[in-house]
Amino acid sequence: xxxxxxxxxxxxxxxxxxxxxHLMVHAVYTDKEIFLRELISNASDACDKLRYEAIANxxxxxxxxxxxxxxxxxxxxxxxxxxxxxxxxxxMSSQEMAENLGTIARSGTxxxxxxxxxxxxxxxxxxxFGVGFYSAFMVADHIEVISRKAGSDEVNVWIxxxxxxxxxxxxxxxxxxxxxxxxxxxxxxxxxxxxxVEPDHIERVVRTYSDHILFPVMxxxxxxxxxxxxxxxxxxxxxxxxxxxxxxxxAYRTMTGLFDEPAVTVHYKAEGRQSYAVLLFxxxxxxxxLFDAERRGRIKLYVRRVYITDDAEMLPGYLRFVRGVVDSExxxxxxxxxxxxxxxxxxQIRSALxxxxxxxxxxxxxxxxxxxxKIWNAFGSVxxxxxxxxxxRREELLKLxxxxxxxxxxxxxxxxxxxxxxxxxxxIYYLAGQDLARLQASPQLESAKAKGIEVLxxxxxxxxxxxxxxxxxxxKPLKSLSQGDVDLSxxxxxxxxxxxxxxxxxxxxxxxxxTAAGDGFITMLKETLGEKVSDVRASKxxxxxxxxxxxxxxxxxxxxxxxxxxxxxxxxxxxxxxxNTRHALxxxxxxxxxxxxxxxxxxxxxxxxxxxxxxDGQTPEDPAAFATRMNxxxxxxxxx
Ligand code: ADP
Ligand code: MG
Numbered sequence: 001x002x003x004x005x006x007x008x009x010x011x012x013x014x015x016x017x018x019x020x021x022h023l024m025v026h027a028v029y030t031d032k033e034i035f036l037r038e039l040i041s042n043a044s045d046a047c048d049k050l051r052y053e054a055i056a057n058x059x060x061x062x063x064x065x066x067x068x069x070x071x072x073x074x075x076x077x078x079x080x081x082x083x084x085x086x087x088x089x090x091x092m093s094s095q096e097m098a099e100n101l102g103t104i105a106r107s108g109t110x111x112x113x114x115x116x117x118x119x120x121x122x123x124x125x126x127x128x129f130g131v132g133f134y135s136a137f138m139v140a141d142h143i144e145v146i147s148r149k150a151g152s153d154e155v156n157v158w159i160x161x162x163x164x165x166x167x168x169x170x171x172x173x174x175x176x177x178x179x180x181x182x183x184x185x186x187x188x189x190x191x192x193x194x195x196x197v198e199p200d201h202i203e204r205v206v207r208t209y210s211d212h213i214l215f216p217v218m219x220x221x222x223x224x225x226x227x228x229x230x231x232x233x234x235x236x237x238x239x240x241x242x243x244x245x246x247x248x249x250x251a252y253r254t255m256t257g258l259f260d261e262p263a264v265t266v267h268y269k270a271e272g273r274q275s276y277a278v279l280l281f282x283x284x285x286x287x288x289x290l291f292d293a294e295r296r297g298r299i300k301l302y303v304r305r306v307y308i309t310d311d312a313e314m315l316p317g318y319l320r321f322v323r324g325v326v327d328s329e330x331x332x333x334x335x336x337x338x339x340x341x342x343x344x345x346x347x348q349i350r351s352a353l354x355x356x357x358x359x360x361x362x363x364x365x366x367x368x369x370x371x372x373x374k375i376w377n378a379f380g381s382v383x384x385x386x387x388x389x390x391x392x393r394r395e396e397l398l399k400l401x402x403x404x405x406x407x408x409x410x411x412x413x414x415x416x417x418x419x420x421x422x423x424x425x426x427x428i429y430y431l432a433g434q435d436l437a438r439l440q441a442s443p444q445l446e447s448a449k450a451k452g453i454e455v456l457x458x459x460x461x462x463x464x465x466x467x468x469x470x471x472x473x474x475x476k477p478l479k480s481l482s483q484g485d486v487d488l489s490x491x492x493x494x495x496x497x498x499x500x501x502x503x504x505x506x507x508x509x510x511x512x513x514x515t516a517a518g519d520g521f522i523t524m525l526k527e528t529l530g531e532k533v534s535d536v537r538a539s540k541x542x543x544x545x546x547x548x549x550x551x552x553x554x555x556x557x558x559x560x561x562x563x564x565x566x567x568x569x570x571x572x573x574x575x576x577x578x579x580n581t582r583h584a585l586x587x588x589x590x591x592x593x594x595x596x597x598x599x600x601x602x603x604x605x606x607x608x609x610x611x612x613x614x615x616d617g618q619t620p621e622d623p624a625a626f627a628t629r630m631n632x633x634x635x636x637x638x639x640x
Contacts, residue, residue, distance in 0.1 A: 011102060057151075074206070443547070538581045
């Protein structure tokens with residue numbers, strides 16, 4: 001080997017890494033000790049990976065002298081102020097070190113960092129992201145990683161001070177001989193982190209955070225015989241009574257790299273057709289990449305304590321926020337990761353897990369509605385994807401759904417909605433749109449409001465999709481108030497009368513003298529507006545507003561049409577203009593239409609349609625034409 005090959009090559013960190021490091025090093029983050037959890041968990045992952053590789057290629061671990069039993073060893077050096085984390089796992093090639101310890105491959109990272117608020121809140125939010133290897137720079141200002149990829153003769157050294165980049169070089173002989181297999185992470189501890197050379201301190205931290213790591217975590221001080229600090233038994237294999245709430249929390253944090261508490265913990269063993277142990281968690285907070293297009297799940301599949309993959313999609317996409325472990329006794333160990341997707345045993349476990357999760361949610365909703373609501377608020381928009389795609393469990397998911405409605409601030413279930421139906425009400429009404437405030441002010445709600453009819457207010461993009469399925473709940477069809485002809489006149493007739501009375505005594509806002517603009521006027525409007533609308537009709541849903549837009553009876557809801565048009569997939573159906581024929585303005589225009597010339601009428605008709613677009617949160621179809629019409633009317637008013 002030439003000297004040149006030995007010369008360290010400097011490389012910059014990817015921008016995102018540099019930013020994350022800067023944030024972390026300057027964070028007043030108090031839980032600095034979590035760095036040890038992160039490095040031990042990486043070391044354990046590395047052992048997991050090699051054990052899996054060795055199933056197909058036993059030579060990788062055959063030579064006991066070159067590595068021995070899988071273990072993670074902590075080696076403090078009080079004199080020099082170093083702490084080493086040593087594993088005999090899979091190791092990394094030079095290129096892998098450059099990639100894994102120099103970039104962040106997760107999509108959405110940049111967006112996440114861009115949206116982080118300034119300190120000190122940013123430090124807490126990093127917890128949602130999972131800090132990983134880089135957290136070591138909270139306690140060290142110089143890190144060396146010496147690694148040998150399993151089966152390779154080459155040993156490489158990665159060195160960084162955590163500022164702008166790192167160097168990579170081939171290890172010298174002394175270094176190489178220290179790493180027969182796996183990786184040594186060497187931390188030169190900062191002055192304020194020197195406690196991490198103290199055996200008692202290390203032991204406490206390991207017991208707290210890493211007790212359930214599957215491999216032995218050994219402490220090797222000086223010439224003393226190394227001793228084991230953790231229990232090294234799979235937490236999920238223990239019985240529930242043996243596991244404390246803290247154990248669960250720490251297992252959750254190690255598995256996920258997150259900092260919050262699990263909101264729900266599901267731990268059981270299945271026996272019967274198949275045997276497997278399950279430990280699943282629902283986080284408190286949504287992770288930053290929840291809506292990533294990949295919809296990747298993160299359940300780790302083990303077979304008889306051997307880690308296989310976290311890619312086996314053990315739960316459907318709409319439960320991708322659930323984290324944890326499934327450990328099967330029956331799936332063949334030597335199955336390739338690719339074959340797992342179609343393995344019938346895996347499929348059966350998948351379906352049992354899904355059933356269990358949804359069942360547990362239902363129980364929680366009943367017993368602890370407030371806890372359940374938190375989960376729904378964090379993950380409901382994901383669960384609703386299931387209403388759309390999981391036909392078999394649609395009914396169950398509809399029961400789990402909670403909605404904001406016009407009935408108050410409480411979230412309501414469909415069962416509650418149906419229990420409170422008004423007299424003669426046979427349908428469940430909803431309105432879907434971008435945000436609550438705008439929905440609440442929507443003209444399409446007016447007659448329902450006036451009659452005290454509850455309306456579901458749907459604000460998640462996914463709502464536009466599952467509502468197109470024409471579903472019903474408890475035999476009551478769901479019906480959009482922004483689509484088709486809605487006639488609420490037969491619902492709740494008593495309330496109706498009261499409100500009309502109330503309105504009259506208030507002084508009749510719309511100066512309703514009992515007359516209404518007639519059919520002739522509607523026909524005129526339709527002719528004038530022509531192609532711009534698919535229909536014009538007298539509205540049964542408006543009370544205060546003059547006009548509103550609704551979607552034609554067939555085809556997508558207006559909200560969906562908007563989403564589709566942003567993606568250039570719009571069907572292009574023109575909206576229906578509904579006109580409140582009892583509204584003072586409409587009546588005045590109708591009266592004017594009867595006498596005035598056609599040119600002026602087309603301006604007034606155009607302005608009515610423009611207004612309907614604005615009320616719907618859109619811009620008028622032709623903004624320039626709108627401005628011209630508006631100016632004309634204003635000038636008239638000003639006598640110009
Ligand atoms: P994560 O563990 O979530 O992937 P980390 O930042 O902790 O993120 O680690 C980044 C990557 O570096 C790991 O995915 C792994 O590929 C690699 N890595 C880190 N530590 C080790 C180790 N001790 N042995 C082998 N690979 C490691
Ligand atoms: Mg990690």
